[in-house]
Amino acid sequence: xxxxxxxxxxxxxxxxxxxxxxxxxxxxxxxxxxxxxxxxxxxxxxxxxxxxxxxxxxxxxxxxxxxxxxxxxxxxxxxxxxxxxxxxxxxxxxxxxxxxxxxxxxxxxx
Ligand SMILES: [Zn+2]
Ligand SMILES: [Zn+2]
Numbered sequence: 001x002x003x004x005x006x007x008x009x010x011x012x013x014x015x016x017x018x019x020x021x022x023x024x025x026x027x028x029x030x031x032x033x034x035x036x037x038x039x040x041x042x043x044x045x046x047x048x049x050x051x052x053x054x055x056x057x058x059x060x061x062x063x064x065x066x067x068x069x070x071x072x073x074x075x076x077x078x079x080x081x082x083x084x085x086x087x088x089x090x091x092x093x094x095x096x097x098x099x100x101x102x103x104x105x106x107x108x109x110x
Contacts, residue, residue, distance in 0.1 A: 002014070002016075002038070004023065004037035004038070004040075004041065005037065005040065005041070006025040006027065006028065006030060006032065007030070007032050007036070007040070008025060008032075009030070011026070011028070013025055013026065013037075015034055021034045021035060054066045056071040056073060056074060056083060057078065057081050057082065057083050058071065058074050058076055058083045059073050059076075061074060063078055065078075066078065067079060067080060071083065
């Protein structure tokens, strides 16, 4: 059984092998061929994969960018070949800010 999208209204229509190759949408009554719907399905999938062509270095999930992006699968920040848990990202940012402040205090104020 496969799910096809009605080209007219976008309604999801179920199709299995026992039904004819021409389907009728239950909502808008438009008839469309299963083969056309399948072709659309494949095209949509290919377009989607092209957009998400990078992979998370941690979980191998697809991501849209390689830098400064949040992986939707494992929830980590991805920086090129590395990935950081958001918590560690903020902790390291905080430590860096703290060290810079201390350095500033020691060098400039004292
Ligand atoms: Zn329809
Ligand atoms: Zn991931």
